Amino acid sequence: MDTILGAISSWTILTTVFTLTLLYLLASILLTKLRPGLRSLPGPFLASISNIPRVYSCYKGHQMLYHISLHQKYGPFVRIGPNHVSFSDPSLIPQIYSISSKFTKSAFYNVFDIKTPAGPMPTIFSVRDEGVHKTFKRPVAGAYAMSALRELEPMNDECSAIFMEKMEERVGRDVDLGVWVHWYAWDTITSITFSNRLGFMANERDMHSIIAAINGRLFYNSIVGQVPYLHRFLFGNPVVAYLATFIPSLALLNSSRYIVDFTAQQLARYQNPSKESNVPDCQDMLSRFKRFKDGDMVMSDSELLSHASGNVLAGSDTTAASLRSIFYYLCRTPSAHAALLAEIDAADARGALSDPITFAEAQGLPYLQAVIKEALRMHPAVGLLLERVVPAGGFTLPNGVHLSAGTVIGMNPWVAARDETVYGSDAGTFRPERWVEQGEEKLKAMERNFLAFGSGTRTCLGKNVSLLEMSKLVPQVLRRFGFELTNPEREWVMQDYWFVQQKGLICKVKRREK
Ligand code: HEM
Numbered sequence: 001m002d003t004i005l006g007a008i009s010s011w012t013i014l015t016t017v018f019t020l021t022l023l024y025l026l027a028s029i030l031l032t033k034l035r036p037g038l039r040s041l042p043g044p045f046l047a048s049i050s051n052i053p054r055v056y057s058c059y060k061g062h063q064m065l066y067h068i069s070l071h072q073k074y075g076p077f078v079r080i081g082p083n084h085v086s087f088s089d090p091s092l093i094p095q096i097y098s099i100s101s102k103f104t105k106s107a108f109y110n111v112f113d114i115k116t117p118a119g120p121m122p123t124i125f126s127v128r129d130e131g132v133h134k135t136f137k138r139p140v141a142g143a144y145a146m147s148a149l150r151e152l153e154p155m156n157d158e159c160s161a162i163f164m165e166k167m168e169e170r171v172g173r174d175v176d177l178g179v180w181v182h183w184y185a186w187d188t189i190t191s192i193t194f195s196n197r198l199g200f201m202a203n204e205r206d207m208h209s210i211i212a213a214i215n216g217r218l219f220y221n222s223i224v225g226q227v228p229y230l231h232r233f234l235f236g237n238p239v240v241a242y243l244a245t246f247i248p249s250l251a252l253l254n255s256s257r258y259i260v261d262f263t264a265q266q267l268a269r270y271q272n273p274s275k276e277s278n279v280p281d282c283q284d285m286l287s288r289f290k291r292f293k294d295g296d297m298v299m300s301d302s303e304l305l306s307h308a309s310g311n312v313l314a315g316s317d318t319t320a321a322s323l324r325s326i327f328y329y330l331c332r333t334p335s336a337h338a339a340l341l342a343e344i345d346a347a348d349a350r351g352a353l354s355d356p357i358t359f360a361e362a363q364g365l366p367y368l369q370a371v372i373k374e375a376l377r378m379h380p381a382v383g384l385l386l387e388r389v390v391p392a393g394g395f396t397l398p399n400g401v402h403l404s405a406g407t408v409i410g411m412n413p414w415v416a417a418r419d420e421t422v423y424g425s426d427a428g429t430f431r432p433e434r435w436v437e438q439g440e441e442k443l444k445a446m447e448r449n450f451l452a453f454g455s456g457t458r459t460c461l462g463k464n465v466s467l468l469e470m471s472k473l474v475p476q477v478l479r480r481f482g483f484e485l486t487n488p489e490r491e492w493v494m495q496d497y498w499f500v501q502q503k504g505l506i507c508k509v510k511r512r513e514k
Pocket residue numbers: 124125126137310311314315316318319322380381382386387451452453454455457458459460461462463465466
């Protein structure tokens with residue numbers, strides 16, 4: 001009898017616990033679903049109660065396409081997560097991203113903090129506090145200014161010359177142009193930052209496996225960044241991070257420390273040049289970062305490391321993805337290719353282009369600039385939401401829905417780029433002419449929607465550096481070489497892990513006969 005009673009009471013306890021847990025789960029799902037403001041926004045049901053769709057679309061590497069499809073289905077404001085809103089309405093861009101806006105970066109960016117010997121530290125890109133961001137930016141902003149770029153040109157020219165030599169060796173053969181421009185971008189960013197070209201192109205390989213390390217980390221960052229509170233239980237936890245070093249596949253995802261160590265080695269070499277090393281007396285970016293002002297230190301060693309790591313992380317994959325896009329769309333659009341060649345040849349014929357082409361000369365080629373802009377519009381290098389947090393007091397959307405403070409809202413540069421109300425019904429087509437034929441008003445609207453470099457207060461700091469790299473390389477290469485897709489029937493493969501990288505840009509190299 002006692003045993004039966006015991007069994008019953010255990011059973012009762014079990015079912016009670018189960019029922020209460022179920023009720024708790026149902027209640028929290030309901031509360032999440034019915035969050036004030038957010039409950040009025042359309043979107044997939046699962047997204048309104050869980051982060052699963054955000055994590056899954058990110059894991060699959062196609063979140064930019066997912067966001068485009070959501071806006072096509074649900075309109076300008078979509079609830080994409082329990083606390084997340086994606087918008088496509090252009091009128092919100094200045095309100096959310098402008099310098100005067102009170103919206104700050106979301107916790108997504110925390111996963112991009114770097115690990116320095118002094119502990120985790122934000123970079124100028126990941127820092128969320130706008131006050132701290134200002135102090136970070138002050139001593140380095142000058143190094144990224146247009147006026148500072150002239151002195152970076154010789155370093156860039158050396159890299160272009162190697163790229164040209166390598167293409168010359170491959171005339172008549174197939175090359176993976178996507179890989180070559182990646183190596184070019186790496187050699188250039190390490191040259192102009194540390195005066196140390198690492199030799200990706202010369203050695204024809206991923207030096208120090210740094211590209212693989214960054215790919216691994218971006219895979220982790222973009223997925224865990226969808227649920228950033230998990231970071232502290234994963235690689236944000238020192239014990240887990242340490243244990244992961246023993247498992248090669250995990251170590252690759254946890255490569256933040258490796259990337260920082262790599263940068264630290266470059267800095268050490270730079271600061272203590274050996275007799276053999278050739279750190280020249282030139283105006284690279286590090287030499288322009290202001291470490292002291294009026295005798296006072298304005299930038300610590302850790303901050304210097306953070307800025308240098310930021311350049312390496314932000315300035316290579318982005319430029320590579322953009323260069324791929326330029327060459328890919330030129331290969332796919334013979335009319336644009338011909339128009340660009342005509343512009344370059346005409347400028348050449350009237351002696352307006354040096355060898356190598358200077359940045360100033362390249363800026364005087366309007367069709368080239370339109371091609372670059374259009375390629376970046378068709379394929380923005382960043383393909384996740386540029387997330388911002390709604391400030392105290394909340395924010396009312398144009399449709400009257402009030403979002404409370406703490407809601408995360410943002411726009412995906414891919415969504416902005418495909419907006420037919422801004423770019424016209426051919427928004428999905430590569431047509432550089434759109435940037436030269438529009439009136440002032442229309443152009444202004446197109447510029448506002450152009451989020452390839454971000455927008456407002458946190459716009460890309462290296463924009464001019466990358467424009468220099470692309471503006472000089474593309475006409476220099478096209479003067480001498482033609483590229484033809486080896487398998488035009490085959491599409492390239494895109495993978496969106498924060499940066500949207502492309503694979504499969506295989507081209508036959510031809511020497512141009514003039
Ligand atoms: C075509 C090439 C590039 C593209 C498309 C690009 C894109 C972007 C975007 C979209 C952002 C803003 C992200 C956000 O709001 O969350 C950004 C920020 C940033 N980029 Fe770039 N980038 C490029 C090249 C570079 C280069 C070459 C450098 C360094 C030399 C660089 C350094 C930075 C930095 C430091 C930030 C953070 C700025 C801040 O928060 O104040 N980028 N970039």
